[in-house]
Amino acid sequence: MSMILYGYFRSSAAYRMRIALNLKRLDYEQRSIHLRNGEQRADDFLTLQPQGLVPVLQDGDAALIQSPAMLEYLDEAYPDSAPLLPSAPVDRARVRAISDIVCCDIHPLGNLRVLQFLQGPLGIDQAAMIDWFNHWIRLGFDAIETLLADDPRTGRFCHGDHPGMADVCLVPQVFNSRRHDLDLTPYPTISRIWQACEAEAAFAEAHPSRQPDAE
Amino acid sequence: MSMILYGYFRSSAAYRMRIALNLKRLDYEQRSIHLRNGEQRADDFLTLQPQGLVPVLQDGDAALIQSPAMLEYLDEAYPDSAPLLPSAPVDRARVRAISDIVCCDIHPLGNLRVLQFLQGPLGIDQAAMIDWFNHWIRLGFDAIETLLADDPRTGRFCHGDHPGMADVCLVPQVFNSRRHDLDLTPYPTISRIWQACEAEAAFAEAHPSRQPDAE
Structure with missing residues (x-):
């Protein structure tokens, strides 16, 4: 099952995640949360992300939040594809x-x-x-x-x-x-x-x- | 040689580092950079930290900046003492x-x-x-x-x-x-x-x- 990235085209943090997922050649589907229309404040979305901020990365059962934490996660959960961090x-x-x-x-x-x-x-x-x-x-x-x-x-x-x-x-x-x-x-x-x-x-x-x- | 933590008593980021160093039982010396007196803008300090922000952690030859990066560093460089992160x-x-x-x-x-x-x-x-x-x-x-x-x-x-x-x-x-x-x-x-x-x-x-x- 591919991951789901809840994002918004112009969000810098969602943009980070798209780049990282592409670099690591991981499949993901995008779901758009329209920030200027307030979709981040809908109850469904707040259940995923209590701050009402994008992005959220759904990987199986896990809904991950905060892009710096998600970047670390991608490197740790998918160590076989391009590393985002050096080794020392x-x-x-x-x-x-x-x-x-x-x-x-x-x-x-x-x-x-x-x-x-x-x-x-x-x-x-x-x-x-x-x-x-x-x-x-x-x-x-x-x-x-x-x-x-x-x-x-x-x-x-x-x-x-x-x-x-x-x-x-x-x-x-x-x-x-x-x-x-x-x-x-x-x-x-x-x-x-x-x-x-x-x-x-x-x-x-x-x-x-x-x-x-x-x- | 013990590490040197350049900080300021009231800085939240320096406070994070003091807690983490204590949790991991790592020896460190403190050097105070008085923020309200502008000591963070002295040339010597800017050489260590070009943003003029505390804290800086000197570990041997390495001058580390940015407390989130330093917390990760402590866990990676000193894996034998209390881990700051769980394993999964x-x-x-x-x-x-x-x-x-x-x-x-x-x-x-x-x-x-x-x-x-x-x-x-x-x-x-x-x-x-x-x-x-x-x-x-x-x-x-x-x-x-x-x-x-x-x-x-x-x-x-x-x-x-x-x-x-x-x-x-x-x-x-x-x-x-x-x-x-x-x-x-x-x-x-x-x-x-x-x-x-x-x-x-x-x-x-x-x-x-x-x-x-x-x-």
Whole structure:
């Protein structure tokens, strides 16, 4: 039985999962949860994911939540296909740290529910919201650029010459950064790796514009 | 040679690391980076951590950053002491998901640099800042309470009867939630587990009030 990915074409976290499932050549069906229409707040979905957030990955009886936990799960439950992490603990820590900068320090500050809270209850205008959005991406990308540019372990991809967890997290964040036209000129290494990823089928096929629910 | 933990008594992420190092009975020295005095922006520290964030864990030649990546590292590099994760992939995914709700969906929205940006550039007043702070904790705790209360795998701690990664992440977040007096009455399972953790030496000794740089 193939896995089921509950997602939304534009969600960065769902995009991560599509890339990872493609890299590992695992079969999955997609179910779209339309975030702007509030489908994530339907009772059925809340039973799967009490936060009302996508993605959810159903693998047999298990409904898995939180994309960083799911990426680890895929590597542990399906160790025979392309590993998302290298083997040495120090290298694994490096790849996870780059992933965490995206998943903990950039993405949570720019996701839909946060922008809605800024513009609703806090009454922030559109221009200030865009400053906020780009500010956190810029801080995170500054650090990731330094970590990538200064380390001989960086190859064609974030860690060596095979794409892995850090690339899976970085590419959707670069896509997201273009929403409000962040200037990528200060990030030559990130840009180079992003282009290398876009040339891979696993990434290209996971692109938001190519999903069945794309608008 | 013992490890060096660069931290700050009140940082949730440093508090996580102190608990985990204590649980695993690993020796470490603490170096305090005073966040309110801006020591995280000193050149020496930025060489270790380009984001200027604590904690950093120095283990031999390796300077590790990002607490979720460091927790995984401790379990992988020191597998003989108390494991922070259970063994089955589905259970590991559960523990990591609870941890991720704290590390990705709660903590990033309430940390110092974010509150400073809200109150500085965005001009949010103190009352709105406290609403923001508590709003994201409440959303995350609502989900964690459901995940803990509804699952037979919850024991004396978040997963079974030994403390692990989810407890390591949850306890500093509960501590943090008391800063602006969040009502914990809706979270009986979280409260019970928090109290069980506080009774353990590994947690009690890691408490912010017991650190050398506590004010």
